[in-house]
Amino acid sequence: MKIRTFLLTALILLGGLICQAQYQAKDLEKLIKQFNEVTSNSDKAAILYKIGLWYEHDKGYEKEIQYLEQAYQLERKTGNETGQINTLQHMVYAYKQTGLYPDAIDHSEDLLKLQQKQNNQTAYNNTLKDISMLHKLNHDYASAIKIDRQLVTIYKKNDDQKSLVKTYADLGFLNLELDNASQALKEYDKAQKINQNIAGQGNLQGDLLINMGFIFGRELKIQDKAKEYYQKALALKQQTNDYGAQAMLHNEIGQIDYKSGRKREAQQNAQKAIALAKAHPGDQKYNTLAKSYQLLADLHAKDNDHKTSAQYYAQYLEVQNVLDSLENERLLKQQKQLRKVQAENKKTRSRLFAKERRRSRMQDQLLKQENELKALKIKEKEADIIRKQQQLQQEQLKTAELEKDKIVQLLALAEQKQKTAEQSALAEKQRMLAEKQKLENEKKQEELERAKQEKIAIEKEKELQKTKLDAAQKAQKLKEQELEHVKERNQLRDYLFVLFAVVVVLVLMGLISTVRSRKKLQVKNNLLNEANNEINEQKEEILVQNEELNTRNQQIEMERVKSDNLLLNILPFETAQELKDKGSATPQRYGQVSVLFTDFKGFTKLAEELAPEDVITELNHCFTAFDDICKKHNIEKIKTIGDAYMAAGGVPVANTSNPIDAINAGLEMQAFMAKWKADKLAKNLPVWELRLGIHTGEIVAGVVGKNKFAYDIWGDTVNLASRMESSGEPGMVNISGDTYELVKDHFKTEYRGKIKAKNKGEVDMYFVKGVV
Template sequence: MADSLIADCKQEIKNRNFGKALTLANQSVSIYQEIQDYKAIGDGYNQIATIFYYQGEPYKALTNFEKSASYFKKANFKNGLASATNNVGAIYYFLGNYSKALDHYKIAVQLHEDLNNEKQVAGTTQNIGNIYSILNEFEEAKRYFGIAEKNYRKSNDEKALSLVLSSLGDVYAKEKNYTEALQNFEVSLELATKNKATQTQAQVLFNLGKLHEDKNEYDTAVNYYNKSLTISRTSKSNLNESSALIALGNINLKIGKKQNAVARCKKGLEIAKKINSVSIQEEACNCLYNAYKATNNPIKALQYNERMYLLRDSLNLKQTSDKILNMEFEKEMILDSIANVEKERILKLQHKEEVAKKEKQRNIFIIAVCFAVIIVLAIFGRLNYMRKSKARLQIEKDRSEHLLHNILPEEVADELKEKGFVDAQDFETASILFTDFKSFTETASHLTPQQLVEQINIYFKAFDAIIGHYKIEKIKTIGDAYMAAGGLPKPDANAVKKTILAALDMQAFVTKRKQENTLLDKPAFDMRVGIHVGPIVAGIVGVKKFQYDVWGDTVNIASRMESNGTIGKVNISSNTFALVKDDPDFTFEYRGKITAKGKGELQMYYVQHAKEQKDLTTTTPIPQKVDPISV
């Protein structure tokens, strides 16, 4: 029955009935999971990812292609793994993350070459050419496209050939070689039309419109853009539809049809927002800015101009620099810096005393004159030195405060600076999270000390980013263990849910990291996570190397939740379950009463997402891509 469901699903995808296809695919995956047919499960997730890709939901497509790859790997189905890895690269490519796209493409090429899959190697080679085209390395792009074209002609694959010819035409158009560009576009359109490849038709028609627009042949350009728009709507391609609408809006503005330009670009912006396409939103806002400026509507023009620059900033935004790895070392550096300043001051004073002593050996007149000069110079030097020292001490103070805020929560750090100590606080409801890597010693034995520190740093940096996102507090790391708490130092009604979401994201990162390292034949870690909610006491103890910490039986139970958990899962206590059991975002698996060391029998639950969480990160989509579907 499941086999017939997946066959019907594939047919519905061909017919563009995506809603029905998605239902069939999900039904087939449920059946295959019951019988643990990993190869078939991988195929089911592949179809689900394909549906989301064609519906313009790349993040859901990425998640399901990654699931597909993991199940193909379990089934030792190398063809499927190679294809799914290529598909993950294709989605990263679509989203504009070229570094990750190339990483996955290289792995996919190697897998396909090992299997002698010449056609798939050609497709991935074409994608590499596309990336070079985007980076404006045109000679390299044409070289890779040429390799792909040769293979497609050899295998008589007209659909793939139409895509690579379209890509070649785009490169020639960028080089202003319109004759070669037009020739490649026309052959590509002919092949796409012959083979009913509607996505390719829409893209090539758009490219022909762009070519004629660059040549100021607006009537011809409008004709091609309208054809692209019609096919995009018929094939339900939101990406191509929004691009065509904005292109028509820009031409309408050029020929003086300002209201038409506003209408077209607004519709294009609406669709681009729907599919989270930041670059196309930026183009639409730029079009609307120019259109409203042309219609003497400065308020509207300013609004869209501001939105355009915000979108542009989001495209260029880079990650912040890494956090300081060793706070104690940095603190010692500050102390050494202060000590050096004091040492320098003492040396200067000693030097002045020696000069004064030698001057005393001269006659009284010279001594009197020199002494007066020394006094004047000493006063001036002292004042100058004090000014410089004050400035340097202020710099050190600012650095110390920055380090203090990295070591302690901001509220606790401020109290410590103000009072010199911190009062302990009782929290009736705090959520404690513990993680621990399984078989850490065994895995670490395969790494050098440097490699081990680098690997642990990668994981803990990711964990720091995750808890920062959910605004929960990192407490400490002990070896390979990581501890965090929600609901302190400021109580938060959503702290328990945020802690669970953080734990799920941590497990997702560890799972993905293991997949990547396994493909690269590198050691990787598995991890357990446990959460418990209850009363705790929080504060600082000691006067050296102080640390914000928490105490109470809640901490011990949270540790038992972690040690009695399972790798890849998030294990929670009954207290935690009681607080979130009605939350529609989670599903739970009751584990029964499990004996925990020193605590007797405790009820435990596994928690997971009720549905896939959509990644809100937006990146730049690319108009021309090879269809990622290869299974």
């Protein structure tokens, strides 16, 4: 029954988590949809800000940075200072969570300028404290000291005594980290002198005196001064219930007395330390007990009281066993907690990957729909062009049909006129040739033959009009027929000449008839020539229209080429081709990819000194050179984030040479920056320097986004490559141990040792010195 209840509860909780994840995913979809619908920059900035906060809640800090960066740029365009401040605050948090402390510092400095402009002193002071903390996290203690100095000036002006105490104490800690013990002592002394005049700060005063005692005793080796400050701290701690601190101080004083030969005082302090430690409820008492028992054992051994010394030493061993047991328990708890965190991280990664896949599928569907709409619009344009072409051809055919009908009508009219003329000529012949019936019959036969030939010619002319291309040949045939007719007429003339005296009237009529026939043929030829001229004009119009269509087709082709080039400028060729062919791009997993990160040190300082246009010009100059270098070494540029540049080798086409290619590209980038720096320094102009890191491993690559395509890569390899950059030095190429194993036979390297990286523990790192 209990098992059933437990399973039911687990299912309910799991269902709630799934519903919550789906609800959150719907929130993101809703925000993306709203972003695509709005047009003003202020509305877009507000929605991008909300999307960034969604990713912050989902712990997708890199995505948060991407969207907040866009929102920040839009807020700057609209001049919304409040929006800029809110966006920068979350960007600083995201950079801090990802371990990109230099970027967090740069954006915090931008935040300072806005807060100073709004005269918001409280927010300004808090941001300065955050910058100091970020410098400490980045182990840049010197820069943290500079910020604390500014805070000291501000707190003195405002007479903020408590904040001055904390800041001076922080300066003491920072100088101690830089092994500057004397300066650390001065800072702690300033803190305690101010703090002693503040009521209710006795416990803090004791802590400050303890720190000064540690510096005198352990750093400066001035034991009397150390004891003096320990005694002052003890007097303050005795006014509180902090028995652990009291026990520790008695033990420290006893150690000093033992070294100074004051055995009795040392023994008394050790016994007091033991008594106070036993009264302390925490596990911290065991450290003091162990040190005190060991001190008593050493004191009695020095007095040759070996029995008592052995008793104390046995108690020391007993306490030390307890400490070892506690240490083992602590280690076991840490291991258990570590396994629990790893399991939770694994579940979180699986859940995030599932969410990312759902988002990716959703974005692929939206992208596919958008591409289908674009393809549909293109098809509609093409169909419109084809429809216009068809209409133009139909109009041309109609015009040709009309011209054809005109020619047929003209031919029919000519035929009708011809028949009328023939009938008139026949009647005249009957009146004039009444006496010579035989000759008249022959003449009629001759006229019939000519009419027949003329009908044949007309039929041929009709065929000429239908075929158009054979018009010249048919005209030539008509001319040949005319020559034959002339020949026959000459033969007839010779025959009539013999019978001139008898048939002179018939000859005259024949001549008249011949002249009329020539005129009729001339009229027909003129009509044919006019028809041919009109046909040629129509052909010329068709050629002009075809030329216009070709011009339009060329313009369409040019626009298509421009679109393809624009797409290739945003996406790799293979990904762009897949988008064109399928309408979507499938995410790909790559087993070996070398990721390259760069970031400019001193960029913020230079940006303050130069005009914004000059900053963009210099940044564009450097990134353009990086683009050329990446193209030369077969490296794919992924994106830029502010003054950071990200590229990868081995994508979108996998290869095994990408570690070598990436390092060659990195060396050439550093060489370019060295030359650029030398040119700037020669002109007495400000400069910045380049940090560059490379790591090789497994990633997932693909296209994200709906309105603006973006080719991006994901995976732990990307995060570790970023750590290589932030842990590097200006002017150097810093690579991980995994990359080193792949290129150690090709490059000269310098082992830097195991260096701590944010969330990665200690990582082997190497500087690349050159090619073997």
